[in-house]
Amino acid sequence: xxxxxPLLSNRPSSEMSNDRDLAEExxxxxxxxxxxxDSRSWKFWREIGLFVWAVIATAxxxxxxxxxxxxxxxxxxxxxxxxxxxxxxxxxxxxxPTSLSLTRSFTQFQNGVPWSEQLVIDQHLxxxxxxxxxxxxxxxxxxxxxxxxxxxxxxxxxxxxxPDHEPCGTVLEAAKKAGYMTGLVVTTRITDATPACxxxxxxxxxxxxxxxxxxxxxxxxxxxVDLMMGGGRCHFLPNSSADSxxxxxxxxxxxxxxxxxxxxxxxxxxxxxxxxxAITLPLLGLFADTDIPYEVDRRNExxxxxSLDEMAKAALVALSAATKDSEKGFFLMIEGSRIDHxxxxxxxVAQVHEVLAYDKAFASxxxxxxxxATEGVMVSTSDHETGGLATARQLHTSxxxxxxxxxxxxxxxxxxxxxxxNYQTFLSATPAPSTAEITTFVKDSISSGLGIHDxxxxxxxxxxxxxxxxxxQYADMISRRSQTGWSTHGHSGADVNIYSSDSRATxxxxxxxxxxxxxxxxxxxxxxxVEAVTRELKEKGTGLMALGKExxxxxxxxxxxxxxxxLDGQDHLATYGGDHRKRGVxxxxxxxxxxx
Numbered sequence: 001x002x003x004x005x006p007l008l009s010n011r012p013s014s015e016m017s018n019d020r021d022l023a024e025e026x027x028x029x030x031x032x033x034x035x036x037x038d039s040r041s042w043k044f045w046r047e048i049g050l051f052v053w054a055v056i057a058t059a060x061x062x063x064x065x066x067x068x069x070x071x072x073x074x075x076x077x078x079x080x081x082x083x084x085x086x087x088x089x090x091x092x093x094x095x096x097p098t099s100l101s102l103t104r105s106f107t108q109f110q111n112g113v114p115w116s117e118q119l120v121i122d123q124h125l126x127x128x129x130x131x132x133x134x135x136x137x138x139x140x141x142x143x144x145x146x147x148x149x150x151x152x153x154x155x156x157x158x159x160x161x162x163p164d165h166e167p168c169g170t171v172l173e174a175a176k177k178a179g180y181m182t183g184l185v186v187t188t189r190i191t192d193a194t195p196a197c198x199x200x201x202x203x204x205x206x207x208x209x210x211x212x213x214x215x216x217x218x219x220x221x222x223x224x225v226d227l228m229m230g231g232g233r234c235h236f237l238p239n240s241s242a243d244s245x246x247x248x249x250x251x252x253x254x255x256x257x258x259x260x261x262x263x264x265x266x267x268x269x270x271x272x273x274x275x276x277x278a279i280t281l282p283l284l285g286l287f288a289d290t291d292i293p294y295e296v297d298r299r300n301e302x303x304x305x306x307s308l309d310e311m312a313k314a315a316l317v318a319l320s321a322a323t324k325d326s327e328k329g330f331f332l333m334i335e336g337s338r339i340d341h342x343x344x345x346x347x348x349v350a351q352v353h354e355v356l357a358y359d360k361a362f363a364s365x366x367x368x369x370x371x372x373a374t375e376g377v378m379v380s381t382s383d384h385e386t387g388g389l390a391t392a393r394q395l396h397t398s399x400x401x402x403x404x405x406x407x408x409x410x411x412x413x414x415x416x417x418x419x420x421x422n423y424q425t426f427l428s429a430t431p432a433p434s435t436a437e438i439t440t441f442v443k444d445s446i447s448s449g450l451g452i453h454d455x456x457x458x459x460x461x462x463x464x465x466x467x468x469x470x471x472x473q474y475a476d477m478i479s480r481r482s483q484t485g486w487s488t489h490g491h492s493g494a495d496v497n498i499y500s501s502d503s504r505a506t507x508x509x510x511x512x513x514x515x516x517x518x519x520x521x522x523x524x525x526x527x528x529x530v531e532a533v534t535r536e537l538k539e540k541g542t543g544l545m546a547l548g549k550e551x552x553x554x555x556x557x558x559x560x561x562x563x564x565x566x567l568d569g570q571d572h573l574a575t576y577g578g579d580h581r582k583r584g585v586x587x588x589x590x591x592x593x594x595x596x
Contacts, residue, residue, distance in 0.1 A: 081375045083375070084323075084326070084327060084328060084329050084374055084375065085329050085374065085375045085376055085377075085525070085526070086319075086320075086323075086329035086330050086331075086332075086369075086372070086374050086375070086376030086377075087175075087329070087330075087331050087332075087376065087377060087378075087379075087522065087525055087526055088316075088331075088332050088333075088334065088365050088368075088369070088376065088377070088378040088379075088501075089148070089331070089332070089333045089334070089378075089379055089380075089522060090333075090334045090335070090336070090358075090361070090362060090365065090378060090379070090380035090381075090499075091145070091148070091194055091333065091334070091335040091336070091380070091381065091382065091383060092335075092336045092339055092355075092358050092380060092381070092382045093141060093188075093194055093335055093336060093337050093338075093339055093340040093382065093383055093384075093386075094339045094340025094341070094342070094343045094344075094382065094383075094384065094385065094386030094387070094491070095336070095339045095340075095355060095358070095382045095385070095496070096382065096384075096385030096386075096389060096492070096494045096496055096497075097385075097494070097495075097496070097497055098385075098389045098390060098391060099339065099343075099351060099355050099385075099389060100119065100121070100122065100355070100497070101391050102348065102351060102352060102355075102389065102391055102406075102484070103119065103351070103352045103355040103356060103359075104117075104118065104119055104122065105391065105404070105406050106352045106406040106409050106410065107119065107352075107356070108406075109406040109407060109410060110406070110410045119355075119356075119359045120359050120362055120363040120366070121358075121359050121362050121380070121499055124362075124366075124380075124499040124500055124501065124503075125497055125498075125499055126498055126499060126500050126503050126506060126509055126510050127497070127498040127509050127510050127511050127512060127513060128495045128496065128497055128498060128511075128512045128513070129381050129382075129495060129496050129497075129498055129512075129513055129514070129515045129517075129518060130495055130512065130513065130514050130515060131144060131382075131383065131384045131385075131493065131494075131495065131496060131515050132153075132493065133147075133153060133154065133155060133156050134153045134154055134155050134163055135155035135156050135163075136156055137493045138384070138490070138491050138492060138493045139156060139383065139384050139491065139515075140156040140157060140193070140205075140384070140491065141192070141193035141194050141205075141340065141383050141384070142154075142156060142157050142158050142159055142193040142196075142197065142205040143155060143156045143157070143158055144194075144383030144384050144515060145193055145194040145196075145197035145198070145383055146158055146159070146160050146161075146168070146197050147383075147514075147515040147516045147518070147519055148171075148197070148381075148383070148515065148518055148519045148522065149168075149170035149171055149172065149197045149198045149519065150162075150168035150169065150170055150171075150197075150519060150530065151171075151516045151517075151518075151519030151520045151522075151523060151530070152168050152516060152519070153516060154168075157203075157204045157205050157206075157561065158203065158204075158205075159193065159196045159197050159200055159201060159202045159203075159204075159205050159207075159211065160196075160197045160198075160200065160201045161201055161202065161203055161557060165203055165557070165560060166538065167201040167534065167537040167538065167541065167557060168201075168530075168534050168537075169530045169531065169532070169533025169534035169535075169536070169537060170197065170198050170199065170530065170533070171198070171331065171519065171522045171523045171526065171528065171530060172184075172198040172199055172224060172225065172331055172333070173198075173199070173221055173224050173530075173533045174523065174526075174528035174529055174530045174532070174533045175331040175526055175528050176224040176225075176226075177224075177528070177529075177532070177533060178328065178526070178527070178528045178529070179326070179327065179328040180323075180328045180329060180330055180331050180526065180528075181226045181227075181281070181319050181322050181323050181326075181328075181329075181330040181331075182199075182224060182225050182226050182227070182330065182331050182332070183225065183226060183227035183228070183229075183315045183318075183319055183330065183331070183332040183333070184198060184199065184225055184227070184228050184229070184230070184332075184333050184335075185227075185228075185229045185230065185308070185311045185312050185315050185332065185333070185334045185335070186229070186230035186231075186334075186335040186337045187230060187231065187291065187292045187308050187335070187336065187337040187338050187357075188230065188231060188232070188291045188292070188335075188337035188338060188341075189208065189230065189231050189232025189235060189290055189291060190212075190215065190228050190229075190230040190231065190232045190286065191208040191211040191212050191215065191232045191235045192208075192232070192337065193205045194333075194335050194337065194383060195215075195228075195230065195333065195335060196208075196211045196215070198225075198333055199214065199215050199224055199225045200214040200215055200219070201214070201219070201537065201557050202214075202557050202558045203557050203558050203559065203560055203561055204558065204559075204561050207558040208232070208235050209235055209246050209247060209248065209250070210546070210558050211235075212232070212235040212236050212246075212252045213250065213252055213255065215228065216252060216255055216256035216259055216261060216284065217255075217256075217259040218255060218259075219556060220536070220537055220540035220541045220544065220556065221533070221536065221537065221540070222259075223259050223260065223261075223282065225282070226281045226282045226283070226319070226322070226330075227279070227281060227282065227283045227285075227315055227318060227319060227332075228283070228284050228285060228286075229283075229285040229287070229306075229311040229314070229315060230285070230286065230287070230288075230292070230311070230337075231286065231287060231288035231289070231290055231291045231292045232286060232288070232289075232290065232291075233265060233286035233287075233288065233289050233290075234246070234289045234290060235252070236251075236252040236253045236256070236284075236286060237251065237252070237253065238250060238251045243289050245289075245290070247549065248547075253284070256284045259282075260282055261282045261283065261284040262279075262280050262281075262282065262283050262284070263283075263284050263285075263286075264283065264284070264285040264286075264287075265285075265286055265287065266287060266304075267287065267303055267304050267305060267306060269285075270285065270287055270306045270310075270311075270314075273285075273314055273318075275310075275313060275314050275317060276313065276314035276315065276316065276317030276318040276321075277317060277318075277321075279314065279317075279318035281318060281319075281322050283318070285311075287305055287306055287311075288305060291337070291338060291341070292305050292306075292308075292338070293305060293415075293417075293418070294338055294341070294342065294350045294353065294354060294415040294417060294418070295307070295308075295338075295350075295353040295354055295356070295357040296349055296350055296353035296354075296412075296413070296414060296415050296418075297414055297415055297417075297418045299353075307357060307360075308334070308336060308357050308358065308360075308361045309357065309360045309361045309364055312334050312361045312364060312365065313364050313368070315332055315334070316332065316364075316365070316368045319332060320368075320372060320374070323374070329374050329376065331522075331526060334361060334365070336354060336355075336357065336358030336361065338350070338354050339351065339354040339355060339358060339382075339386070340386045341417075342354050342386075342387075342415075343385070343386025343387030343389060343486075343491075344386055344387065344489055344490070345415075345416055345417060345471060345472070345475055345489075346387055346472065346475045346476065346479060346486040346489060347415055347416045347417070347474075347475040347478070347479075348389075348409055348475075348478060348479055348482055348484040349409050349412040349414075349415055349416070349450075349475075349478055350415040350416070350417065351387075351389070352409055362378075362380060362499075365378050365501070366378070366501055369501050376501075377500065377501055377502050377505045377506060377525065378500060378501040378502075379498070379499070379500050379501075379506055379509065379518065379521065379522070380498070380499040380500065381496060381497065381498045381499070381515075381518055382496035382497070383496075383515070384491045384492070384493075384494075384496065385491065385492045385493075385494040385496055386490070386491050386492070387486045387487070387488060387489070387490075387492070388485075388486055388487025388488045388492045388494075389484070389485070389486060390484070390485035390486070390487070391404040391484065391485070392404055392483065392485050393479065393480065393483040393484055393485035394485075395480060395483065403483060404482065404483050404484065405481070405482045405483055406482065407482070408450075408451070408452070408478055408481040408482040409478065409482050409484075411450070411451025411452070412449065412450045412451050412478055413448070413449060413450075413451065414449040414450070416470075416471045416472070416474035416475035416478070417471055418449075419445050419449045419450070419470070419471075419474045420470040420471035420474060422445065422449075423441070423442070423445060423463075423467060423470050424467065424470075426438075426441050427467055435464065438464050439460065439464050442460055442463045442464055443455065443460060445474075446459075446460070446463075446474075446477065449474070450474065450477060450478050452477060452478070452481065455477065459473070459477060472489075495512065498513070498518065505525075506521065508520075508521055508524075509521055541555075541556055541557075544556040546558070
């Protein structure tokens, strides 16, 4: 019976084991194989095979983990393409994170969509940028854009010039030297701070006449911009022209044509460009005397001014065609310029429409990159936030309600800027209107332009008695009713968002960065030598002079700032000087921000 069988009865006897061991010893001595069974040999090699497989699999997992870790670390990742490429850099001037909250809620309310609905740009957030300059914890657009173009910090007011007043080469200039085509598209004056920082060098941003000359090639490097579209025509026309805002009689349009530029002025000539298909480079397109109107006003004057989206798409088509057979691609800077002005004016109506216009251009750039055969990437950020915008406002001393109302913004049809200009035009009529007529005009402008039908007697009488501040009064009326808050008519020190078309290609910008790191990415993605351009500017600019005001010779970058025109670092970074008492004083400086 099984129960009577010894526990080890199935094992071979000691004699059998000894016999096998002796046979194996004989085999070792004689070299003859033993009679050991094949089944034992198969099991042995199976175990060896499983062991080897496990080692190989473990090694493969370790290697894949290391590769993944390196690709996930911006310091070890190298997504930069090695061949032909395009880089589109978008700047949402003055747009902080709250601008997106404001516009998103406005859009959801106006379109009747769920609160989960996003803007296009919302879906491409990758990081944030810190914005301080060398002279202040709050930057201006000049120092902010210099951080992008030169990847270096400078003082407020500097146009690609460093604190020692030496020029710094820009990514656009370096791109042109390397064989890329280049372009600038804006909705302000093309001579304004942000576009100027990519193709000009002056000690103070207010030197827009000089900037115009440099941008068409009248400076040490010659012509470096292949395409320019925006406003600012008045800085290119001699002061003998009725539409000029120059202080001299230089005809910069003529100078541009001499340097090879084709010139387009006005909507009719823009339409003749056929969306970029009929553009012959280089092109200078100036479609407004100063700034292109706010989008909320421009949309009703589409027959006069092209939109940011139209100009951006035309530029992309033209630059893509021009580089079709080239080994290099193009670098294009697109700026949603007047988001900043809406912040300066504390105008939430202008703000939401400017952000939506930027979002539309952003979407068009994404579509271009998806369809274009050349590898490319888009990076978008702001030079700073403007206005200290908040989707909240405490109107009374009592504990505030937690509300913000987008409805009043939806009711408005014009910006405060346009209403104020219409008001000034009415007041300048001959014969001068009576007080009763002025009061009637003001009431009509409030109801038809802002959609406000409950204006108080105090609000109306203030507009009648103080028309010089009408723009800010109109803006405040709509801000109060929407309970939109503003802390300043200037800039703030808030961090701003960074967006991109491809989070993998722009991994180096993920997280929180100094604004100069955005500039580092631009040059590294294009693989261009900005330092070589800086050396060339210094060498060719040595001893180079230009005519300044009153016919006096100055350096080619214009006169140095006078005392009080440039902010010096230690004064503004650490010391409080009681400047809160100085209301309505610009300290002799031009903010360049569109404020009148």
